[in-house]
Amino acid sequence: MxxxxxxxxxxxxxxxxxxxxxxxxxxxxxxxxxxxxxxxxxxxxxxxxxxxxxxxxxxxxxxxxxxxxxxxxxxxxxxxxxxxxxxxxxxxxxxxxxxxxxxxxxxxxxxxxxxxxxxxxxxxxxxxxxxxxxxxxxxxxxxxxxxxxxxxxxxxxxxDTWSNANSAAQSLLSSGGNRWFFVTADYAFGKAMQADATRIVEAGGGQVVGSAVHPFPGTTDFSSYLVQARARRANVVAFANAGADTLNCVKQAAEFGLARSGIRPAALVAFIQDIKALGLDVAQGLTISESFYWDLNxxxxxxxxxxxxxxxxxxxxxxxxxxxxxxxxxxxxxxxxxxxxxxxxxxxxxxxxxxxxxxxxxxxxxxxxxxxxxxxxPMYLFEAKKPSESTGPWDLLKLVGTTPADRAFRPLSEGGCSLVTN
Structure with a gap:
C-alpha cells in the first residue's frame, strides 16, 4: 500500500x-x-x-x-x-x-x-x-x-439536509416549537436545509414566520437576525448553517437570552466539535442530529x-x-x-x-x-449534557432519540432522482 x-x-x-x-x-x-x-x-x-x-x-x-x-x-x-x-x-x-x-x-x-x-x-x-x-x-x-x-x-x-431537518423538526414540533424563523447561509447547503426543514415543519402543522440569509463565508455578527426572530414572535430560531457560523449563532443567541424569552435555538447541522468549542455552559440542552457518536456503542x-x-x-x-x-x-x-x-x-x-x-x-x-x-x-438525536453530567473532556452528548434507518432519510418516491424506477 x-x-x-x-x-x-x-x-x-x-x-x-x-x-x-x-x-x-x-x-x-x-x-x-x-x-x-x-x-x-x-x-x-x-x-x-x-x-x-x-x-x-x-x-x-x-x-x-x-x-x-x-x-x-x-x-x-x-x-x-x-x-x-x-x-x-x-x-x-x-x-x-x-x-x-x-x-x-x-x-x-x-x-x-x-x-x-x-x-x-x-x-x-x-x-x-x-x-x-x-x-x-x-x-x-x-x-x-x-x-x-x-x-x-x-x-x-x-x-443530508432532509435527514437532519426531519430529526430536529419532529422533535421540536412535538414539544410545541411551531413558529420557526431561519438564519440561513447563502449557498446551496443552507438553502437546501431551509427548504427541507420548511416542508417538514409545515407538513407537521407548524409555520415559518420568517427567515434571514447571511453571506458565506465571513459573517460574524448575527444580532440583527436574532432581533428579527424575536420581532416575528418565533418560538424556534433554526440555524441553517454550520461550523463557525453555527458557533457564533448559538453564542449570540445565549447572549441575547433567547431561551429565557421562550425562543429555542436549533442547530440543524452541528457536530461534537461545535459542542466542545461552545462549552457545556453555553451548549447544554442544545439538540443536534448525528449518525455517529464516538461513545454510542x-x-x-x-x-x-x-x-x-x-x-x-x-x-x-x-x-x-x-x-x-x-x-x-x-x-x-x-x-x-x-x-x-x-x-x-x-x-x-x-x-x-x-x-x-x-x-x-x-x-x-x-x-x-x-x-x-x-x-x-439510523439517525440519532443527541442533547448536549449539563456540565455536571459530563465525566470527561469529550463526554458531551446524551442520546435522546433514534430514527430507524427505514425512516431516517427522504423516501425514494419523493426525491425526483432519475435513477429510481417505480
Missing amino acids: VERDQGLGRRALLGTGLGAGALLAGAGTAGRARAQGGQPAIRIGFLTDLSGPYKDITGETGAICARQAIADFGAAEKGMRVEVLVADHQHRPDVGIGIIREWFDRGDVDVILDVGNSAIGLAAGGLVTERNKIQLNTGAASSDLTGKSCNANTIHWPY DRTRAFTERLKPRLTNGGMPNMDHAAAYSSTLHYLKAVSELGVARAKADGRAVVATMKAMPTEDDCFGRGSVRADGRKIH
Missing part, C-alpha cells in the same frame, strides 16, 4: 501563492511513475476544507479516517496499492472543480472523497459522470445530491480507540470523519470484488457494486446504499 498525504505540501504552496493546481500537477506525474512498476495504484482525492470555517468538522481528520480504512481493510496484504491525495477547495466552486479536473486529467485519481461543500459537490456530479469517475460525498449536505441532481457515479454519506468506541494514535490534535471523530472511513472501506471492498483494473476503468461499475453489497463497519454498523446513491443507516 502507498499512502500519499499532500496536506503539508498544499499549505506550503498556498503560502507562496502558487495554489492547489501547481501542487496537483506534480503529484499526478509522480503517482503514474510509481504505478508503472506493477499493478496500478488506486488513487483517492480527498477534497476538503483545510483552512476555512469547516476545517475542524471535515479537514485533516477526515483524511486520517480514510487512511485508517485503508489499513483496516488490509490493502497492502491484499496486494492493493492505495494513495490518498489531499487538497483544500477554499469553499470556492471554481477552485474545487479545478482541482477535481486536474486530478482526473493529470493525477490518475479514481474517486473524490469528502468534498464538504454542496455547491462543489453538485457541480462535481457532471464531471464524475462525464469522466466515469466516482464521487463519495461525505462532507456536503444538500439532499439534491440524491434527488434531482443524482447520478450513477455519486454516493452520499452520512446525512462498543463498535464506535473500538473504532475511536484504533484511530486515536493517528490523531495529533487531541480531537475526536464526528459523523463526517466516520463517513470518510465507512465510504473508503466500502469502496475498497467493491474494488476488491471487481479487480483494480476494471475499477479504475469503470466508475459506474464500482458504484453499482457498492449499491449491491451491504455496508458493514464499526462506525455505522450494517446498512445499505439505495438506488439514488443515498447511504442508509
Whole structure:
C-alpha cells in the first residue's frame, strides 16, 4: 500500500501563492511513475476544507479516517496499492472543480472523497459522470445530491439536509416549537436545509414566520437576525448553517437570552466539535442530529480507540470523519470484488457494486446504499449534557432519540432522482 498525504505540501504552496493546481500537477506525474512498476495504484482525492470555517468538522481528520480504512481493510496484504491525495477547495466552486479536473486529467485519481461543500459537490456530479469517475460525498449536505441532481457515479454519506431537518423538526414540533424563523447561509447547503426543514415543519402543522440569509463565508455578527426572530414572535430560531457560523449563532443567541424569552435555538447541522468549542455552559440542552457518536456503542468506541494514535490534535471523530472511513472501506471492498483494473476503468461499475453489497463497519454498523446513491443507516438525536453530567473532556452528548434507518432519510418516491424506477 502507498499512502500519499499532500496536506503539508498544499499549505506550503498556498503560502507562496502558487495554489492547489501547481501542487496537483506534480503529484499526478509522480503517482503514474510509481504505478508503472506493477499493478496500478488506486488513487483517492480527498477534497476538503483545510483552512476555512469547516476545517475542524471535515479537514485533516477526515483524511486520517480514510487512511485508517485503508489499513483496516488490509490493502497492502491484499496486494492493493492505495494513495490518498489531499487538497483544500477554499469553499470556492471554481477552485474545487479545478482541482477535481486536474486530478482526473493529470493525477490518475479514481474517486473524490469528502468534498464538504454542496455547491462543489453538485457541480462535481457532471464531471464524475462525464469522466466515469466516482464521487463519495461525505462532507456536503444538500439532499439534491440524491434527488434531482443524482447520478450513477455519486454516493452520499452520512446525512443530508432532509435527514437532519426531519430529526430536529419532529422533535421540536412535538414539544410545541411551531413558529420557526431561519438564519440561513447563502449557498446551496443552507438553502437546501431551509427548504427541507420548511416542508417538514409545515407538513407537521407548524409555520415559518420568517427567515434571514447571511453571506458565506465571513459573517460574524448575527444580532440583527436574532432581533428579527424575536420581532416575528418565533418560538424556534433554526440555524441553517454550520461550523463557525453555527458557533457564533448559538453564542449570540445565549447572549441575547433567547431561551429565557421562550425562543429555542436549533442547530440543524452541528457536530461534537461545535459542542466542545461552545462549552457545556453555553451548549447544554442544545439538540443536534448525528449518525455517529464516538461513545454510542462498543463498535464506535473500538473504532475511536484504533484511530486515536493517528490523531495529533487531541480531537475526536464526528459523523463526517466516520463517513470518510465507512465510504473508503466500502469502496475498497467493491474494488476488491471487481479487480483494480476494471475499477479504475469503470466508475459506474464500482458504484453499482457498492449499491449491491451491504455496508458493514464499526462506525455505522450494517446498512445499505439505495438506488439514488443515498447511504442508509439510523439517525440519532443527541442533547448536549449539563456540565455536571459530563465525566470527561469529550463526554458531551446524551442520546435522546433514534430514527430507524427505514425512516431516517427522504423516501425514494419523493426525491425526483432519475435513477429510481417505480
